[in-house]
Structures are given as C-alpha cells and as structure tokens.
Amino acid sequence: MLTYIDKIRQIAEGFLKEGTVDMVIGFRRGTLPLMNEPCLIKRPEDVKKLVWDSNCGINLANYLTNRKEKIGIVAKGCDSRNIVNHIIENKIKREQLFIIGVPCKGMIDRHAIEALFPSEIEEVVEDESRIVVTGGGVEQIWSKAEVLQENCTICIHRNPVVYDELVADLVVEQKDVDRYEDIRRIEGISPEEKRDYFNDLLSSCIRCYACRNACPLCYCPTCFVDASRPQWVGKSQDPTDIETFHFLRAFHCAGRCTDCGACERACPMGIKVRVLTKKLEKDCLELFDWETGMDVEKRAPLRTYSPDDPDDMIR
Amino acid sequence: MKCVKIDKKLFAGGIERLQTSYRLFGPVKDNNFHDFQALHVGETPDPTMLNTRLSPKSIVYPQSELMFEYSLDDSKKDSHILKEIVADNSPRVVIGIRPCDAKAFLLVQHNFDTLEYKDPYWVRAYEATTFVGLACNTPCSTCFCTTAGSGPFHEAGSDVLLVDTGDYYVAKIITPKGENLFKLAGWEEEAGSDNAAGEIENLKQAAEARITTRVNTDKLREKRTTDLFDASFWEEFAFSCINCGTCTYVCPTCWCFDIQDEVSKTAGVRMRNWDSCMYPLFTYHGSGHNPRDNKTKRLRQRFMHKLKYYVDKYEKGIQCVGCGRCIRFCPVNIDIRKLCEAMNNFEPAQKSI
Numbered sequence: 156m157l158t159y160i161d162k163i164r165q166i167a168e169g170f171l172k173e174g175t176v177d178m179v180i181g182f183r184r185g186t187l188p189l190m191n192e193p194c195l196i197k198r199p200e201d202v203k204k205l206v207w208d209s210n211c212g213i214n215l216a217n218y219l220t221n222r223k224e225k226i227g228i229v230a231k232g233c234d235s236r237n238i239v240n241h242i243i244e245n246k247i248k249r250e251q252l253f254i255i256g257v258p259c260k261g262m263i264d265r266h267a268i269e270a271l272f273p274s275e276i277e278e279v280v281e282d283e284s285r286i287v288v289t290g291g292g293v294e295q296i297w298s299k300a301e302v303l304q305e306n307c308t309i310c311i312h313r314n315p316v317v318y319d320e321l322v323a324d325l326v327v328e329q330k331d332v333d334r335y336e337d338i339r340r341i342e343g344i345s346p347e348e349k350r351d352y353f354n355d356l357l358s359s360c361i362r363c364y365a366c367r368n369a370c371p372l373c374y375c376p377t378c379f380v381d382a383s384r385p386q387w388v389g390k391s392q393d394p395t396d397i398e399t400f401h402f403l404r405a406f407h408c409a410g411r412c413t414d415c416g417a418c419e420r421a422c423p424m425g426i427k428v429r430v431l432t433k434k435l436e437k438d439c440l441e442l443f444d445w446e447t448g449m450d451v452e453k454r455a456p457l458r459t460y461s462p463d464d465p466d467d468m469i470r
Numbered sequence: 471m472k473c474v475k476i477d478k479k480l481f482a483g484g485i486e487r488l489q490t491s492y493r494l495f496g497p498v499k500d501n502n503f504h505d506f507q508a509l510h511v512g513e514t515p516d517p518t519m520l521n522t523r524l525s526p527k528s529i530v531y532p533q534s535e536l537m538f539e540y541s542l543d544d545s546k547k548d549s550h551i552l553k554e555i556v557a558d559n560s561p562r563v564v565i566g567i568r569p570c571d572a573k574a575f576l577l578v579q580h581n582f583d584t585l586e587y588k589d590p591y592w593v594r595a596y597e598a599t600t601f602v603g604l605a606c607n608t609p610c611s612t613c614f615c616t617t618a619g620s621g622p623f624h625e626a627g628s629d630v631l632l633v634d635t636g637d638y639y640v641a642k643i644i645t646p647k648g649e650n651l652f653k654l655a656g657w658e659e660e661a662g663s664d665n666a667a668g669e670i671e672n673l674k675q676a677a678e679a680r681i682t683t684r685v686n687t688d689k690l691r692e693k694r695t696t697d698l699f700d701a702s703f704w705e706e707f708a709f710s711c712i713n714c715g716t717c718t719y720v721c722p723t724c725w726c727f728d729i730q731d732e733v734s735k736t737a738g739v740r741m742r743n744w745d746s747c748m749y750p751l752f753t754y755h756g757s758g759h760n761p762r763d764n765k766t767k768r769l770r771q772r773f774m775h776k777l778k779y780y781v782d783k784y785e786k787g788i789q790c791v792g793c794g795r796c797i798r799f800c801p802v803n804i805d806i807r808k809l810c811e812a813m814n815n816f817e818p819a820q821k822s823i
Contacts, residue, residue: 185803186805291608390728420801
C-alpha cells in the first residue's frame with residue numbers, strides 16, 4: 156500500500172494539469188505519528204504533499220458535501236461507498252468527481268497502539284506487513300494485522316466500488332468474515348443488561364460531537380441536538396440526553412453507514428460507538444438484503460416504497 | 471522557600487490523612503487514559519501518568535453545573551422564584567496537577583475573577599482548592615509549555631510543587647495553603663535547601679531540554695487585528711477541521727459556557743454547561759442570523775481568541791499553556807503550533823484580495 160503514493164501523485168498531477176479537476180482531496184503528512192491530515196490540493200506542484208499509508212482512516216467523503224467544484228478525490232473502499240451514498244442523497248454529483256480508487260489493506264488503530272505502547276510514541280515506521288513503533292527508548296514491532304482498526308479487520312469491501320482511476324491492482328477481499336459477533340452477543344442479553352451496557356458504553360462521552368462531525372452521513376444543516384427552536388435535547392451531561400444523541404444519530408444512519416470507522420477514530424474518549432451503527436447495518440442486511448453504497452442506482456431501503464412491501468404497516 | 475522531603479513509602483499515608491480534611495482529586499488510569507477523579511480512601515494518584523486526557527479544569531468548573539432551582543407550581547408560595555443551589559465548596563485538593571494545568575487556572579482567572587466581575591461559582595470553587603503540582607520530568611513531544619508562558623517545573627498556580635527525585639518527592643512549599651496541607655498530611659521533614667535546590671535545578675534543566683517544539687508569540691501583539699482576521703491562511707487551516715468540540719473541551723484554558731433552563735413538570739433548574747466556539751449554535755442569534763456561519767469563521771475565532779484577542783485584552787501573553795492536548799486529540803491533526811506560527815509571521819502584504 157506504501158507504493159500507492161507515486162501513482163496517487165501522478166494521477167492527481169495529471170488531473171490538475173489537464174484541468175480535469177479544480178482540486179484534489181487527499182491526505183498530507185500530519186505533525187504527529189499515526190496522524191495524516193485531510194488536505195485540499197489545487198496546484199499541480201503541490202501534489203508532492205500528498206501521502207498514503209495506514210494512517211488515512213478519516214473518511215474523505217465527509218469533505219465533499221455540497222461542493223460545486225470538479226473534484227479529484229482519493230478513495231479507499233469505505234470512502235467510495237460513502238461517495239456512492241452521497242451521490243444517491245444528492246450531496247454531490249458523479250459528474251463532478253474524478254475518483255482515484257485505492258485498494259485498501261486496512262488502517263491502523265492509533266488509539267489501540269497508544270494504549271499498548273508503554274511510553275509516548277515518538278516515531279512509527281511501517282512497511283507492507285509490519286509497523287515499528289519507538290518512543291522513550293523502547294521499540295516495539297507489530298504485524299499490521301494485529302493493530303488494524305476493528306472495522307478494517309472485518310471489512311469485506313476493501314476495494315473501491317466506484318472509481319475513475321485505480322492506483323494499483325485490486326486486493327483480494329476478506330472472505331468468511333463474521334461481522335456481527337459482538338452485535339449478536341448484545342442482542343442476546345437481557346433488557347437490564349443492555350441498559351447497563353449502554354450506560355457504561357456512553358458514560359465517558361463529553362459531547363464534543365467528533366463522532367458525528369467525522370461522519371460523512373451527518374451533513375444535516377442543523378443536527379437535532381443543535382436545534383434550538385424547539386430544542387429537542389438537553390445540553391448537560393445528563394446520561395439520558397447523551398444517550399438520546401447517540402441512539403438517534405445511529406438510527407439516522409440506518410442503511411447509510413458503511414462502517415468506515417471514522418466515528419471511533421475521531422472520538423477522543425475511545426467510545427465504541429460503532430456497536431450502535433453496526434446493529435442497524437445488521438438489521439438492514441437481514442431485513443432488506445442491503446449493503447450501503449454498492450450501487451449508485453439503488454436507493455436505500457428506508458428511502459424506498461414498494462407496493463409489495465411485506466410489512467403491513469407500510470402498505 | 472521551604473522544601474520538604476517525602477519518602478515515597480510515606481506518601482500514601484499522608485494522602486490518607488488528608489482524606490479527613492479535604493476532598494481529594496488525582497490522576498487515575500481508566501480505559502487506557504489518565505483522568506482526574508475523586509480519590510477514594512486508599513487510592514493514590516497514579517505516578518505513571520504523563521498527563522491526563524482531559525484537563526483538570528472540571529474540578530473547579532464542571533462541564534454541567536446547577537445554578538438555580540425553581541418551581542412553576544402556582545399553588546406554592548415561592549413559585550417562579552429562583553433559588554440558588556449551593557454547591558459543595560468544602561476544601562478540596564488536586565494532587566498531581568501538571569504545572570501547565572495549574573498555570574491555566576491563572577489564565578482563566580482573568581476572565582472569571584476580576585475587579586469588575588466575579589463569577590461566584592468559579593471563584594468559590596477555586597478558592598476552596600489547593601493545588602499540589604507535580605513537576606514534569608518527562609514532557610511529551612506535543613508539549614510547548616516553555617514558550618507558552620509555563621514550563622515543566624513552573625510554580626505559578628501551584629500551592630506546592632512536588633518534584634519526583636526517584637525514591638523521594640521534594641516539595642517546594644509555595645503558599646500558606648500549601649503549607650497548611652503539608653502539616654495536615656504530616657509531611658514535615660525539611661530537605662536541606664541547598665541540596666534540594668540543586669537536585670530540582672538539574673531535573674528542571676533535563677526536563678526543559680526534552681521540550682523540542684516551541685511557538686513564537688513575540689509579534690502577535692503588534693499585528694493589526696483586522697489584518698490577521700482577513701489573513702489568507704484561514705481557509706487552508708480550516709479545510710480539514712470537522713468543527714467538533716474536542717479542542718475546546720480538552721483545553722485547560724477554554725472557559726465558554728451556555729446557560730440553559732430545564733423543566734420537568736413544574737420543577738425547573740437553571741444550569742450552565744461548557745460550550746464551544748466550534749459549534750454553530752454558539753453564535754446563533756434569536757433572529758436566525760448566524761455571524762459565524764461556517765467552519766472557517768469558527769476556527770478563526772478559536773485561534774484569534776487564544777492568540778490575539780486575549781493577548782491584546784489582558785497583556786499577559788497567549789491564552790494557552792502549551793499542554794498539547796488539542797494537538798493530540800484533534801481527530802484531523804489541526805496543530806495550534808502551526809497556526810500560531812502563521813499568525814505570528816503574517817504580513818498583510820500576503821492579504822488575499
């Protein structure tokens with residue numbers, strides 16, 4: 156995956172020089188180990204700033220919403236599925252986009268490494284299969300597979316589903332992945348245990364809304380928690396208000412979430428918010444045979460009316 | 471200045487003695503991160519922490535704080551009368567606060583405790599608190615305290631500063647509050663002041679040498695506010711910003727709040743909650759107009775406040791102590807050091823048309 160960058164730069168430079176696009180959205184090197192920063196490149200000579208490695212976990216589709224320009228965008232599997240979802244939901248037009256498809260092998264879970272490493276991380280060097288972390292006189296080596304974001308370990312769509320150029324051959328998709336082991340476990344516990352589980356899950360939330368704001372789906376002009384006329388949700392640290400935010404946000408993502416993991420990556424408190432969105436993803440798969448963002452022609456189940464709907468309530 | 475030596479074996483005993491006179495708060499590790507929590511009997515601050523994830527500001531200035539209660543039940547004599555909710559302002563001690571965070575309270579004080587205005591909630595809580603600082607022997611790569619008006623061994627804001635010298639803490643007693651606390655803890659073995667001072671100085675120099683990043687703030691004061699406001703770099707810095715409140719909520723010097731009423735049937739409370747200039751609602755007018763209607767304007771406000779308006783208004787330097795939390799926890803790696811550099815170096819010739 157580290158070899159992709161030359162190709163990404165070459166394609167981006169070509170697009171910008173030819174005037175195919177007004178700008179390219181990609182990643183540039185961050186100021187900290189394990190952090191790259193989303194960036195906007197407008198001049199061909201700036202494409203050298205673009206980087207690609209296993210620290211590109213932020214979902215770039217989030218930066219497309221309502222833009223009017225012609226845009227080149229670097230897209231791994233999940234980004235591409237969110238781009239499809241954006242197209243379906245009229246947040247961007249396919250004709251505006253020149254998608255630089257990146258077959259992905261998974262992104263590193265920076266929170267996990269920070270927790271595992273005994274000192275402050277000073278430097279991280281990765282090759283195709285391993286990462287070497289150093290800091291405080293300590294060196295530790297992990298195979299990448301051990302330290303991927305959890306959503307990447309269970310990802311079954313690593314390849315972009317829509318693209319104009321591809322930076323490398325498609326990767327082999329992971330097969331026989333059990334995506335819902337944790338969800339089934341939660342489904343199986345009693346209502347009281349669920350109550351306790353969710354209370355505990357969300358107890359450290361500081362309401363910074365990083366999960367929501369890192370999410371490409373959360374583009375409402377005014378989020379329901381920010382509405383003030385009327386105000387739907389209290390603003391304090393009351394657990395009921397915090398849970399209302401997380402549960403309703405998850406429901407709002409039903410049939411739209413690609414499990415890109417940007418929410419968990421963004422959360423400063425390390426809250427596993429994906430269990431909420433994954434439950435709804437599982438329901439959509441089981442009830443409607445639906446996977447998000449696989450086809451620009453298909454509308455999401457909750458936006459579809461069918462006279463043959465098996466549910467009486469709808470008919 | 472009096473220096474006291476505490477054998478680490480006697481540290482827990484002293485802390486236990488303090489439990490009868492104070493509510494104790496200290497850094498505790500929970501879910502991979504350290505945060506300040508109330509220390510229960512038998513608990514001591516975790517000495518392995520570099521710094522806490524959230525700043526200790528919430529010990530004086532909680533994220534949600536009840537101010538008043540009232541009843542809307544007209545059958546009651548005191549309906550519609552705001553009644554103050556008195557918080558527990560019994561003496562408390564924050565043990566193990568880093569010098570940057572202790573200094574941060576002094577910056578916040580310029581807002582909450584002035585000759586003109588006194589915020590009674592903040593002032594009462596602050597006055598009830600004794601701060602036992604813990605000097606930083608191992609600053610992080612994101613620390614830039616030495617160029618942000620603080621330092622790993624900075625004393626301002628602490629009532630006592632502990633220095634970890636291996637088997638012992640050497641404590642510099644800075645204020646009478648600190649002296650009183652040490653008496654109650656039974657830590658009274660005087661350290662030979664020459665030896666202690668030398669030992670502290672060596673550790674201080676070693677710690678300061680570990681701080682490799684800096685900010686230059688020398689030219690911020692002389693810049694014209696309108697030039698900086700119209701600078702061309704804001705768009706570029708704001709591109710990646712997702713406008714979450716992480717930077718403001720982990721920051722030890724962000725002080726903004728919002729006052730809300732919540733009513734359940736006829737029982738109402740008035741409270742204040744932390745607010746963030748990153749949020750659209752922060753400046754949303756009753757008319758429906760929002761003067762900061764996009765993320766670039768909101769990001770600009772945060773950095774202009776910290777690095778320009780505060781500098782001009784109080785003439786006490788920047789509203790930042792260099793703790794580096796906003797850098798470490800920003801989901802997209804927006805780095806205040808880069809912003810500060812851009813602002814400090816900005817020349818209006820670069821101004822966009």
